[in-house]
Amino acid sequence: MEIKARLWQQAKDAQAAARRLAATRTAVKNEALLAMAEALTDEMPEILAANDEDCEAARRRGMKNSFLDRLHLDEGRIKAMADGLRQTAALPDPVGEGIASTVRPNGLEIRQVRVPLGVVGIIYEARPNVTADAAGLCLKSGNAVLLRGGSEALRSNRTIARLLARAADEAGIPHGAVAFVDSSDRQAVNVMLGLTGLLDVIIPRGGAGLIQRVVQESTVPVIETGAGICHTYVDAGADLDMAEAIAVNAKTSRPAVCNAMETLLVHEGEAAAFLPRIAAVMEKRGVELRGCEKSRAVVSTMAAATEEDWATEYDDLILAVRVVRGIEEAISHINRYNTGHSETIVTRDLARARRFQQEVDAAAVYVNASTRFTDGLEFGFGAEIGISTQKLHARGPMGLRALTSTKYLLSGDGQIRL
Amino acid sequence: MEIKARLWQQAKDAQAAARRLAATRTAVKNEALLAMAEALTDEMPEILAANDEDCEAARRRGMKNSFLDRLHLDEGRIKAMADGLRQTAALPDPVGEGIASTVRPNGLEIRQVRVPLGVVGIIYEARPNVTADAAGLCLKSGNAVLLRGGSEALRSNRTIARLLARAADEAGIPHGAVAFVDSSDRQAVNVMLGLTGLLDVIIPRGGAGLIQRVVQESTVPVIETGAGICHTYVDAGADLDMAEAIAVNAKTSRPAVCNAMETLLVHEGEAAAFLPRIAAVMEKRGVELRGCEKSRAVVSTMAAATEEDWATEYDDLILAVRVVRGIEEAISHINRYNTGHSETIVTRDLARARRFQQEVDAAAVYVNASTRFTDGLEFGFGAEIGISTQKLHARGPMGLRALTSTKYLLSGDGQIRL
Numbered sequence A, B: 001m002e003i004k005a006r007l008w009q010q011a012k013d014a015q016a017a018a019r020r021l022a023a024t025r026t027a028v029k030n031e032a033l034l035a036m037a038e039a040l041t042d043e044m045p046e047i048l049a050a051n052d053e054d055c056e057a058a059r060r061r062g063m064k065n066s067f068l069d070r071l072h073l074d075e076g077r078i079k080a081m082a083d084g085l086r087q088t089a090a091l092p093d094p095v096g097e098g099i100a101s102t103v104r105p106n107g108l109e110i111r112q113v114r115v116p117l118g119v120v121g122i123i124y125e126a127r128p129n130v131t132a133d134a135a136g137l138c139l140k141s142g143n144a145v146l147l148r149g150g151s152e153a154l155r156s157n158r159t160i161a162r163l164l165a166r167a168a169d170e171a172g173i174p175h176g177a178v179a180f181v182d183s184s185d186r187q188a189v190n191v192m193l194g195l196t197g198l199l200d201v202i203i204p205r206g207g208a209g210l211i212q213r214v215v216q217e218s219t220v221p222v223i224e225t226g227a228g229i230c231h232t233y234v235d236a237g238a239d240l241d242m243a244e245a246i247a248v249n250a251k252t253s254r255p256a257v258c259n260a261m262e263t264l265l266v267h268e269g270e271a272a273a274f275l276p277r278i279a280a281v282m283e284k285r286g287v288e289l290r291g292c293e294k295s296r297a298v299v300s301t302m303a304a305a306t307e308e309d310w311a312t313e314y315d316d317l318i319l320a321v322r323v324v325r326g327i328e329e330a331i332s333h334i335n336r337y338n339t340g341h342s343e344t345i346v347t348r349d350l351a352r353a354r355r356f357q358q359e360v361d362a363a364a365v366y367v368n369a370s371t372r373f374t375d376g377l378e379f380g381f382g383a384e385i386g387i388s389t390q391k392l393h394a395r396g397p398m399g400l401r402a403l404t405s406t407k408y409l410l411s412g413d414g415q416i417r418l
Helices: A002-021 A026-040 A044-060 A063-071 A075-090 A129-140 A153-171 A187-193 A208-217 A240-250 A266-286 A294-296 A325-336 A350-359 B001-020 B027-040 B044-060 B066-073 B075-090 B129-141 B151-170 B187-193 B209-216 B240-251 B271-284 B295-300 B327-337 B350-359
Strands: A098-103 A110-116 A118-125 A143-147 A178-180 A203-207 A230-234 A261-267 A288-291 A318-324 A342-346 A362-370 A384-390 A396-398 A404-415 B098-103 B109-118 B119-124 B144-148 B178-180 B201-205 B230-236 B262-265 B287-293 B318-324 B342-346 B364-369 B386-389 B396-398 B404-415
Touching: A002 A118, A002 A178, A002 A187, A026 A044, A026 A075, A026 A129, A026 A153, A044 A063, A044 A075, A044 A153, A063 A098, A063 A153, A075 A129, A075 B209, A098 A350, A110 B201, A118 B201, A129 A143, A129 A153, A129 A178, A143 A187, A178 B230, A187 A208, A203 A208, A230 A240, A230 A325, A240 A261, A240 A342, A240 B119, A261 A266, A261 A325, A266 A288, A266 A294, A266 A318, A288 A294, A288 B027, A294 A318, A318 A325, A325 A342, A325 A350, A342 A350, A342 B001, A350 A362, A396 B404, A404 B240, A404 B396, B001 B119, B001 B144, B001 B178, B027 B044, B027 B075, B027 B129, B027 B151, B044 B151, B044 B386, B066 B151, B109 B201, B109 B240, B109 B271, B119 B129, B119 B187, B129 B144, B129 B151, B129 B178, B151 B178, B187 B209, B201 B209, B230 B240, B230 B327, B240 B262, B240 B271, B240 B342, B262 B271, B262 B327, B271 B287, B271 B295, B271 B318, B287 B295, B318 B327, B318 B342, B327 B350, B342 B350, B342 B404, B350 B364
Parallel strands: A118 A143, A118 A203, A143 A178, A230 A261, A230 A342, A261 A318, A288 A318, A342 A362, A362 B404, A404 B364, B119 B144, B119 B201, B144 B178, B230 B262, B230 B342, B262 B318, B287 B318, B342 B364
Antiparallel strands: A098 A110, A110 A404, A384 A396, B098 B109, B109 B404, B386 B396
16 A cells, blocks of 8 residues: 555646646756756766666576666766757747637637646656656656656666756756656556556556556556567569668667567569578578568578467567568558558559558558658657557657647637527 | 457457548548438438337336437437538548658658548447437548447437448448447447457547546547536636626536536635626526535525535536635636536636636636537537547547547658668
C-alpha cells in the first residue's frame, strides 16, 4: 500500500502542477530547460558516481554487454543529454498554437488551440538519458511528467531526476511538475497503470514485453511505441544497385533500432540476379540470412526461415528473406506480419509505387529510400518522445505536438441555442 | 465460446474489408450512402414492425417512459436517419487530405496524409438511430464498423443494420465493412473489448456506467464520450439579463443532453440580485434547485445541496447552485467536479474572461454563450460520432476527421541514412 499512496500523491501533485504549468510562459519554460542542462553538466561527477554503482551492480548480476552499454554513462553521454535539453529549449512551443478558427452564423467565435495533455507517465527501460529527454519534452509542451525508469538504472535516474527537478523548481516551474518514481518495486508500474483521472497518458518505451504489459493492463490511455518489424520489397525491374544500397543501409547501419529492416522481400523475377549479390554483401557484414524455400533454391547457404522468423523483430544482424510472386503477395505479407512502423519498396514503376504507399498499413511507407529515416530528427521535428505504432492520437515519430491536446475557446455576446 | 468465435470472425472480416475500403473512391462511398438512405425509407414498414416488437417487449419489462421514447421509431425518425446518411454523403471526404508536406535537405519528400483508422467498434444503448448514423460516418471516413447496440433495441438495430449492409454491398463497398453484433449476450461486449489488433478503436455511447466499464476493461484503445457536468459561472459585474438567458437556455432547453448545465456558480457580489430572479424563472420552468448554504441564505426555498450534488450529472430538471467568492473559487470548483465537457463564464471583464478560458480544463470553454452549443452540427462539422471528453486523439465534438489517423508517405531516389 505504501507505494500506492506515494504514487497517488505524486500524481496528484503533478496534476496540480500541470494546471499551473499550462499557463506558464514559453520564456520561463525555456529558462528552466537551460538551467536543467546546466545542472547536468555542473553535477557530472555525482551522476557518474551513481551510474558506476548501477553498472557495477548490473555486471555482478551478469547482464549482457549490450544491456551494460545502454546503461553506461560517460561525460560525452551526459553532455549529449544537456545538449538535448538546450535543443528542446530552442524548439517552437506548441502550446497556444491555433489550429482552426471560425465565426458561426450567429456570431459565436470558435477557436481551436493546442493545450498540454496534462500529466504524462513515461515507463522506460535501461537508458538513463530518457529521464532527461522525456522530462525536457514534457516540460516544453507544458506537461507534468511522472517518470518510471528501469530498476537497474535506479541510482542514475534518481540522481538525474533530482537535479532536473531542483533546477526546474528554481527557475519557477510549478513544484512537482518533474516527478520521479523512486522505487524498484515492480508493483509501481501496476499502480501507475491504474492512475486513471490523474495521468492523461502513459507512453511505454522499451521492449515488446513491457509494451504489451502496459497495453493489456493500463486503464490510463496508452500510446504504443517502438516495435518495428520493417520490410524492404525489391520490385520487378528495380534498380538493383539502389536496392542493394537501401537494403544494406536498412539492415546494417544500426541493426538494434526499431526502423531497421527485419525481412527482405524480393520479386521472383529478380531473385536470380539479386539474391546472390545481396547474400554476399550481407554475409560480408556479418548478417545471418534465413530464407524461404525459393530463396534457398538460389542461395543454398541460407538457413531455412520458419513462420516465426516472419514475425520476429531480431534487432540484430539477422535477416529473413522471402521471394514473392509480385506486389500483391508483398503487400499481403507485410500487412500480415508488420508492426505498423516503416516499410519500403524499391521500384521504377509508378503504379506499383502508388499502390504500395496506399495499401501498406504502416506509420511510414517509403518509395526508393531506406526505412532508417523514420525518426523525429530525420523528419525535422527537432526531437522525439518515441515512435507511435498505433493509429490513435499520433502515428509515427512523435514530436512536441504529439504531447498536446486541443481545446475549443468560444466567445459570444449572449448567444443561446434556439 | 460461440459468441467469441463469431465476433472474432466478424472483426477479422471487417479488417479485411477495411483494407480495401481505405482505397475505395469517395464517389463509390457516396453512392453507397445514398443507397443506404433509400433502403431505410423503402423498407420502412419492416423497420417499424421490428421496432414495435422491441417497444412492446420493453413496455412489458416496465421500462421508463424516457427510455421508451428513446427506443421508439416512427416515420419521421426513420426519415431523419435517411437524411443523416444523405448529409454525410455531402460532406467532404477526409481520407487522403494532406496535413503537412516537406522536402528534407537530402531530397527525401515527406507527406503526411489522412487515412482511415481501420475498424471502429461502437457500443451504444437505446437509440436505434445510432446504427445508421455511426455506420454512415464510419463508411464515409473509410472505416469498417462493428456495431453493438443495446439488447432492448436488438430487433430494430438488426433490421436497420441488415438493410444498410445489403445496400452497401450492392453499391460496391467491400463485404463485411458494416458489421452488426446480432446477439443480446452481455458477454459480447467483453469479447469486443478484447479484440486488440482487430479493432483500432472503441467508442462507447451511452450512460456513465457503460463508459466506465469500457474504459476499465478494454485493451482496445477507447475514446471516452459524453459525460457532461457543465457549469455556468456568473461573474461580478456580469450583465444579469444575459446571465439569466444563458442559464435558462443551458439548463432547460434540453435538460437530458450532455451539454446542459448541471451547476450554476454565482459571484457572492451578485447573489442578492441574481439568485432571486433566476430561482423564480427556473421554478416557473419546473427546475428543482439545490443550493449551498450561502445560496439558501438568499433563496430560502432551495433544498440543501450535498457534496454529491456537485458531482452529479442530473440530465434532468434539477440544478445545483453555489455562491463563490470569486473567479479563483469558480475555476477550482469546476476543475474539481467537471467532466471535461463544456463550461461558460458570463462576464464583462476581459482579464477574467481570458483567465477562465485559459485555466478551466474542458473540451469547450465559453465566454458569454450557452454551453448548449457544444455539438458537431453547431460547430460546423456537419455531423458527429460523439463528443470526446478525453484529451487523447480527439477532444470535443468529433466529426469525420476524428475517425481518421495519418500516414507518412515518403518518396526518394535511393536515399540512405548516413
